[in-house]
Amino acid sequence: MEESRKEYLVKGYIEGTATTSEREELLSWYRAEGNEARLSPYQSESEENEAKKRIFNNIQQQVKATGPSKSLTLSRLAIAASVIVIVCLAIFWSTNKGNSAVELATVTTKAGERKIIELTDGSKIWLSAKSSLIYPVAFNGRTREVTFTGEAFFDIAKDKKHPFIVHTANTSTRVLGTSFNIRSFTEHEDVVIALFTGKVSFAGDKKDVTLLPNNQIVYNKKTNLTKVLPIPDVSAILGRHNGYYEYKNVPAKEVVEDITRLYNLQVKVQGGVKDCTFFGRIKPGESPEKFLKKMAFVVNAKMTQKDSVWTIKGGGCNLK
Template sequence: MTENEIKGLMEKYLNGTITKKEESLLEQFDGNLLSKNRKGIFKNERHKKRIAKQLSQNIVGPDKRISFLKWTRVAASLAVMASLGYLLYSKTETKEVEEPIVEIVRTTEWGQKLNLTLADGTQVRLNSGSTLKYPNRFEGDMRHVALIGEAFFDVAKNPDKPFVIESGEVRTTVLGTSFNVNTYPDNDQIAVTVATGKVKVASQESEIFLEPNEQGVFNTKTKSMTKERVDITTALNWKKGVIHFEDVPLSQVLETLEKWYGVSFVLDNQNAGNCHISASYDNELLSTVMESIVFAKKGLRYEFLEDHKILIKGKCTD
């Protein structure tokens, strides 16, 4: 008999739906099985009686009586079949089916941010215009996620299962630490900035190790990897809702504001983009930011249009 046929007969037997002919086949199989595996099934006679009693109590109803000898044979068969890798359940048990691993995809629009907690306890702060792909649970010898955009990771420590972030051509590997990854598609650089712990950043061409207040930058055009010390507070301003500009051209300022607030800017005079801005904004409304800019640059004006567009008019007079 095949494995499925044997399992089917055993289930019928335990459910009380087996026919006489099928029961005869099963008993013949039991006899052959016992003759080959009699040794080692039970530790002793006491063990044999205890198993038989447990099976009788768990499976047989009050209206059904089966001889002790038959239950001993059933117990032996179950023990042997379990050793051979068969899985049998009594009618009072429920089969536990392991749920498949599901890939979760979380995306933020421009102007949105999102806090996530992964299955291992890792905390993630997802910046605007970003996508994180991760499983509903981590299995195997690695915790693997994929990032497009920017996110700050506070990774739960697990020395036996490294946490790996795929971001384009760069793979960041940690055991338990906190760091920032910036990998927006429209940027030709992928930057990893470490807050705590130690991080390995690798591409096909090279790899570097980063410690707190260090930033690794991979250039997607030259395929080169560099490392430098940075002010981690400034690098993580976005996480706290702070925007800081230090002598930055207005064109670059507007690009940042587009991502931060989910709007788009139109320059009436392209030369206005060369104006330089130095300012900090701590969780301010967009209208407050715009008033600050036109106050500092007297020749500029702005106008809110439809579809989240803002028109910048005039020119810098500084």
């Protein structure tokens, strides 16, 4: 692979703009260079995790210091490639001496598509629309690690000896056996983890947080701030992975964004109606167009269609 191509792929991965195929290309190159057999040099898992954080924070500062017009040097390119594997995708390392290389699988969903993935350890993942999951075909190390973007519901099989870790954005969620929902879309500032059973340990850029059932973590990728809040509606979030979508006091623009992704529609929201809050639900099999018309009526807006694009426009929130 040409050095310019390597540099492009590494920068894209660090900045979060790389596509799924570009991430796989980068990691294929890394494995081809003979790095996948590398062993962890740390004496304990906690020591290793601390080192990962420290290295990752250092490389982030270096990348910011270069400015948008400068490129990475080859030496920093090598460091960045190592950080990508060590921090973001630790599943590519052999975490136990003598382990063979990890074979990976990638599952992605398009707009309007959902998939259910069953892992070899018995864990089950409901992948929502426009999401991606990278996972080992078989777990054979000290941990069970996957990398994820989008939205998914995780039902993780219990295994006290092998923690399950979900890497997404610049965060990791660590569990032993539990059920939780993660929303982490590239275009969104917030990563949201809602916990239903068990306990999870969440690691952001600044601090680690332990989450208990019926609570959620909201992590802002720009400010690196983490908040722990009660889940506003447990049943509504639980229902999503079964195709049942309910909204309570949710801004119209967020509802439309959800429906657009889930049903592969082209919908625009214009005017003050964007911030009008909506209460309603869409059941499996219900027409999304009918649901949007109902929402437009409730928030005192009009819905029109031109070609394949729907537009919801209005300035008021309540009927008079």
